[in-house]
Amino acid sequence: MPNRAYDVxxxxxxxxxxxxxxxxxxxxxxxxxxxxxxxVGEGTTKANTAIVHAGYDAKPGSLKAWLNVAGNAMYDQVxxxxxxxxxxxxxxxxxxxxxxxxxxxxxxxxxxQNGVPGLGLIDAQEMRCRExxxxxxxxxxxxxxxxxxVDPFGLCIGAAESAMLNGVELALxxxxxxxxxxxxxxxxxxxxxxxxAGRWVVIAAGLWADDxxxxxxxxxxIITPRKGEYFVLDRVAAETVRNVLFPCPxxxxxxxxxxxxxxxxxxxxxxxxxxxxxxxxxxxxxxxxEVLTGALALVPTLNAxxxxxxxxxxxxxxxxxxxxxxxxxxVEGLCVxxxxxxxxxxxxxxxxxxxxxxxxxxxxxxxxxxxxxxxRQAIPRFSALSRREQAELIxxxxxxxxxxxxxxxxxxxEIVAACHAPIPARTYDAIKRRTRCGTGRCQGAxxxxxxxxIMARELGLSPLEITKKxxxxxxxxxxxxxxxx
Amino acid sequence: xxxxxxxxxxxxxxxxxxxxxxxxxQSGAQQVLVIERNGELGGILPQCIHNGFGVRVFQSDLTxxxxxxxxxxxxxxxxxxxxxxxxxxxxxxxxxxxxxxxELGMVEITPRALVLAMGCRERPRGALAIPGxxxxxxxxxxxxxxxVNMEGYMPGSRFVILGSGDIGMIMARRLTLxxxxxxxxxxxxxxxxxxxxxxxxxxxxxxxxxxxxxxxTDVRGQERVEAVEIAQVDARWQRVPGTxxxxxxxxxxxxxxxxxxxxxxxxxxxALDPVTGGPMIDERCATSIxxxxxxxxxxxxxxxxxxxxxxxxxxxxxxxxxxxRGAATGGAATRGAxxxxxxxxxxxxxxxxxxxxxxxxxxALDGDPSVVEFRVREPIEEPVQARxxxxxxxxxxxxxxxxxxxxxxxxxxxxxxxxxxAGQLAGVNGLQVEVxxxxxxxxx
Numbered sequence: 001m002p003n004r005a006y007d008v009x010x011x012x013x014x015x016x017x018x019x020x021x022x023x024x025x026x027x028x029x030x031x032x033x034x035x036x037x038x039x040v041g042e043g044t045t046k047a048n049t050a051i052v053h054a055g056y057d058a059k060p061g062s063l064k065a066w067l068n069v070a071g072n073a074m075y076d077q078v079x080x081x082x083x084x085x086x087x088x089x090x091x092x093x094x095x096x097x098x099x100x101x102x103x104x105x106x107x108x109x110x111x112x113q114n115g116v117p118g119l120g121l122i123d124a125q126e127m128r129c130r131e132x133x134x135x136x137x138x139x140x141x142x143x144x145x146x147x148x149x150v151d152p153f154g155l156c157i158g159a160a161e162s163a164m165l166n167g168v169e170l171a172l173x174x175x176x177x178x179x180x181x182x183x184x185x186x187x188x189x190x191x192x193x194x195x196x197a198g199r200w201v202v203i204a205a206g207l208w209a210d211d212x213x214x215x216x217x218x219x220x221x222i223i224t225p226r227k228g229e230y231f232v233l234d235r236v237a238a239e240t241v242r243n244v245l246f247p248c249p250x251x252x253x254x255x256x257x258x259x260x261x262x263x264x265x266x267x268x269x270x271x272x273x274x275x276x277x278x279x280x281x282x283x284x285x286x287x288x289x290e291v292l293t294g295a296l297a298l299v300p301t302l303n304a305x306x307x308x309x310x311x312x313x314x315x316x317x318x319x320x321x322x323x324x325x326x327x328x329x330x331v332e333g334l335c336v337x338x339x340x341x342x343x344x345x346x347x348x349x350x351x352x353x354x355x356x357x358x359x360x361x362x363x364x365x366x367x368x369x370x371x372x373x374x375x376r377q378a379i380p381r382f383s384a385l386s387r388r389e390q391a392e393l394i395x396x397x398x399x400x401x402x403x404x405x406x407x408x409x410x411x412x413x414e415i416v417a418a419c420h421a422p423i424p425a426r427t428y429d430a431i432k433r434r435t436r437c438g439t440g441r442c443q444g445a446x447x448x449x450x451x452x453x454i455m456a457r458e459l460g461l462s463p464l465e466i467t468k469k470x471x472x473x474x475x476x477x478x479x480x481x482x483x484x485x
Numbered sequence: 486x487x488x489x490x491x492x493x494x495x496x497x498x499x500x501x502x503x504x505x506x507x508x509x510x511q512s513g514a515q516q517v518l519v520i521e522r523n524g525e526l527g528g529i530l531p532q533c534i535h536n537g538f539g540v541r542v543f544q545s546d547l548t549x550x551x552x553x554x555x556x557x558x559x560x561x562x563x564x565x566x567x568x569x570x571x572x573x574x575x576x577x578x579x580x581x582x583x584x585x586x587x588e589l590g591m592v593e594i595t596p597r598a599l600v601l602a603m604g605c606r607e608r609p610r611g612a613l614a615i616p617g618x619x620x621x622x623x624x625x626x627x628x629x630x631x632x633v634n635m636e637g638y639m640p641g642s643r644f645v646i647l648g649s650g651d652i653g654m655i656m657a658r659r660l661t662l663x664x665x666x667x668x669x670x671x672x673x674x675x676x677x678x679x680x681x682x683x684x685x686x687x688x689x690x691x692x693x694x695x696x697x698x699x700x701x702t703d704v705r706g707q708e709r710v711e712a713v714e715i716a717q718v719d720a721r722w723q724r725v726p727g728t729x730x731x732x733x734x735x736x737x738x739x740x741x742x743x744x745x746x747x748x749x750x751x752x753x754x755x756a757l758d759p760v761t762g763g764p765m766i767d768e769r770c771a772t773s774i775x776x777x778x779x780x781x782x783x784x785x786x787x788x789x790x791x792x793x794x795x796x797x798x799x800x801x802x803x804x805x806x807x808x809x810r811g812a813a814t815g816g817a818a819t820r821g822a823x824x825x826x827x828x829x830x831x832x833x834x835x836x837x838x839x840x841x842x843x844x845x846x847x848x849a850l851d852g853d854p855s856v857v858e859f860r861v862r863e864p865i866e867e868p869v870q871a872r873x874x875x876x877x878x879x880x881x882x883x884x885x886x887x888x889x890x891x892x893x894x895x896x897x898x899x900x901x902x903x904x905x906x907a908g909q910l911a912g913v914n915g916l917q918v919e920v921x922x923x924x925x926x927x928x929x
Contacts, residue, residue: 231614279707283614283617288616305612391486398587398588401590402586402587403585412587442609445607473709475632475640477641480637481663
C-alpha cells in the first residue's frame with residue numbers, strides 16, 4: 001500500500017524541480033517534491049557559473065533557445081517574488097584575436113534570430129573602458145544587456161520554500177529506487193522511505209534523469225556528466241573585475257569565464273571534461289591549471305593569491321544537443337526533463353511554466369487556488385542592511401548583533417533563522433548556502449566551532465551529530481578524553 | 486546608534502591588543518577601550534594550552550591562557566575597559582569605528598587614536614588548490630586546536646597534517662596525546678616552516694613521520710575524508726611521478742601559513758605592504774593614516790608572542806602620545822600633531838623577504854633604538870651577517886649562527902647611529918636589510 005496519494009510527484013528538488021513545484025502550487029493539486037539529498041539544490045544547481053544568459057548561444061528553433069530567452073525575461077519578477085539576489089548587469093563575450101570578430105557577429109546574428117533584445121558590438125577601446133582589467137589583446141566584444149548574475153542556491157531554496165508555503169510537501173533524503181507502473185501508466189514512485197502513489201510523475205532528476213527514463217521504459221537517452229572546475233577569489237578581486245566576461249565559445253562549452261558573482265566575489269571557470277561518474281565532483285590539478293590559464297587569457301592581472309576556494313560541478317549533458325522536456329507518448333502519467341545543461345538555470349522559470357502547459361495538455365486539470373501566495377521572504381541578511389536597519393534588527397533580536405562569520409558578517413540571528421526556516425537548514429553546507437557563513441576568505445576556519453554549537457542547540461542535536469552535508473559527513477568524531485574506539 | 490568616544494581604541498584583545506591597551510594607559514591615555522569579537526579575552530591564546538609563552542616578557546615559561554590572563558589582569562588593573570562579543574563592521578574617516586554587539590546594538594566609537602590588533606587568519610584549503618573531493622574532515626590546524634582544546638571534541642582519529650607550521654606541529658603532539666594517530670606530516674619545502682623546538686618536542690619526540698619535499702596531491706572520500714594521496718615534489722614543486730603514496734586517514738589538517746587580517750585596515754584606507762599583507766608602519770607602529778597604529782600579527786606574522794607584545798607596547802605608547810596631543814589641543818588629534826617628519830624607506834636586500842617597519846624617521850624622533858624585524862627567504866645553516874645598510878655604509882652588522890625563514894630576526898638601530906647618519910643619507914634611496922654568508926670564515 002502506498003503511503004500517500006498525490007496528483008503530482010516531482011523527482012528532484014534542484015532549481016528546475018523546485019520551480020516546477022512552485023508553478024504547480026498555484027493550482028488545487030496535491031504535490032510531492034522529493035530529493036535524495038539532505039537539502040534542496042544539492043546537484044548541478046549548487047555548482048555552476050550562476051549566470052543568467054541572454055540567449056545568443058543556442059541554436060535558433062531549439063528548446064534551449066526559446067526557453068533561455070523566455071526564462072531570462074522572467075528573472076526580475078521571479079527573483080523579486082522569491083527575495084533572491086539578482087543583478088541584470090549585462091554580460092560580455094570578449095574577442096581576443098581579429099578572427100574572433102566573425103564569431104561575435106555570428107553570435108550577434110544568432111541572438112537576434114533567437115529574439116534576444118539589447119545585443120550590441122563594441123570596439124576594444126569601449127571594452128577597455130568598461131573593464132580596465134581586460135587583456136591588452138582584446139579587439140572588441142559582444143555586449144548582452146539582458147545577461148546577469150544570480151544566487152542559484154537562493155533561487156532554488158526560494159522556489160522550494162514558496163512551493164511549500166503553497167501546500168507542496170517536500171521529502172528530503174528520499175531516494176527513488178523504482179517507478180510504480182500499471183501497463184503503460186506510471187502510478188507512483190518507490191523510495192527508501194516507502195512507496196508514494198501519484199497520478200503524474202515528473203522526472204527533474206538532473207544527472208540521473210536518464211536512469212529514471214530507462215526505468216520508465218524510455219530508451220535511447222544518455223546523459224554524460226561533463227565536469228566544470230572553478231576557482232572563487234576573495235572579494236578584494238572584485239576591485240579588479242567588474243563584469244561578466246566570456247571568451248569566444250568553443251563547440252562544447254561557452255569557455256572559461258572571469259566573472260563577478262552576485263555575492264561580491266570573483267569566479268573563474270569552468271572547463272569542460274566528460275567524466276564517468278555522476279558523483280565525481282573532485283577538482284584536479286590539470287583541470288584547475290586549465291581554468292587558471294583560460295582566465296588569465298581574459299584578465300592577465302588576476303592574482304592567484306586571492307583564491308579562496310575551488311569546486312567542481314557536473315553538467316547533465318544529453319546526447320540530443322537540446323533539452324528534452326516532454327510527456328512521452330508511449331508512457332502515461334509521466335513528464336520527463338532531461339539534458340538540462342546550460343542554459344538550464346536561466347531557462348528554469350520558463351521550463352516550469354512549459355511543464356505546467358504540457359501537463360495541462362496531457363489532461364491534468366488545473367484549477368487555480370484563490371489563496372496562492374507568490375511572495376516568499378528570505379531570512380534577513382544583516383550585512384546587506386543599512387546601519388539603521390541593522391540597529392532595528394538587533395533591537396528586535398539581540399542575536400543579530402552577534403557576528404559569527406567575520407569574513408562575510410553573518411550573525412547568530414541569521415544562522416538561527418536558517419535552522420528554523422520553512423526548509424530548515426540541517427547541515428553546515430545548508431547554513432552556508434542560506435547565509436554565506438563560511439564562504440569568505442577564512443573558509444569557515446573561525447566560524448565552524450561556533451556554528452556547530454548553534455546548530456546543535458537549535459536543532460536539538462549533539463555537536464557530534466552535526467554534518468557538513470548529511471550522511472557520514474560528521475565534523476566531530478568523539479569527545480576528548482574518551483578512549484578511542 | 487549609541488555614540489562613544491575614548492582616547493585610545495584597540496581592535497582585538499589578543500596579545501597585541503592587550504599589551505597596546507595596557508601601555509596606552511601607562512603612557513597617560515585616560516580612556517582606553519578594547520573591542521573583542523569573542524566572548525573571552527586573549528584572541529587565540531586561550532586555545533594555545535601548550536607552554537613556551539612569556540619566556541622573555543615574564544621570565545617564565547607560561548601556557549597561552551596563563552599569558553593571556555597575566556595581560557588581562559595587568560590591563561584591567563591599569564584601568565583598560567573591554568567590550569566583548571563586539572565586532573567592528575567598519576572603520577570610517579576620522580577614524581570612526583562602527584561596531585555591533587548583541588548587548589549594545591550598533592555602536593559608533595570616535596577615538597583620538599586607534600590601534601589595529603586584529604591578528605591573522607590561517608590560509609585555507611582553497612588557497613592551495615589541493616586536488617580531490619570536498620568532504621568533511623579538512624580543517625585548518627587552528628580550527629582543530631579550538632575544537633580539541635576549547636570545545637572538547639576530536640575532529641578525527643587518523644590525521645595527516647599538510648604543512649609544518651608551528652600550530653600544525655603543536656597539534657600533531659596534542660592529537661597524539663588525545664589518542665588519535667598522526668599518520669604523517671608532509672611539507673612541500675625541503676625544510677620545516679615552524680620553529681626547531683617544535684620539531685623536536687612535538688614531531689620527533691612523538692615519532693611522527695615527517696615527509697619533506699612532499700605534498701598532498703589528492704583528497705579522497707565523498708562524505709568524510711577516507712584517504713589522501715601524497716607525492717614528492719621537485720625543486721619547482723612539480724609532482725615526481727612514481728612517488729605517490731596513499732595514506733588512509735579520516736582528517737587532513739592544514740598548517741600552511743598565516744595571513745594578516747587586514748580587511749578593516751583596507752576599509753580605513755591604510756596603505757598595505759603587498760608582501761606582508763599588513764599595514765606599512767614606521768618605527769612607532771604608525772600607519773599611513775595619522776592616528777591609526779598597528780601591532781602584532783596584523784602587521785606581519787610573528788613566531789613568538791613575546792615579540793608581538795614588544796611591538797604592541799610601542800604601538801600603545803605612541804597611540805597614547807598621539808591621543809594626548811589631540812586632547813591637549815581640545816580637538817581632532819591631527820590638529821595637535823607636529824609637522825610630519827621625513828622618513829626613509831627600509832627595504833629587503835639580499836635573502837630578505839620583507840622588513841618591518843617599512844620606513845624609519847631620520848633622525849629618530851626620540852632617543853629610543855629603532856627595531857627592525859625581518860625574515861630571510863632561504864635558510865642558511867652556517868654563520869651569517871645580518872646587516873642594515875645605507876648604500877655602502879653599514880649601520881648595523883650582527884653575526885648570527887644561522888638564518889631560517891621560520892625565525893624572525895630582530896635588529897636594533899641605535900638612535901645615535903641614525904642621528905650620525907642622518908645628514909649623510911640625503912642622497913641614499915633608503916636602508917637595505919640583508920643576510921649574507923660570512924666570507925672567509927671556517928665552515929662549521
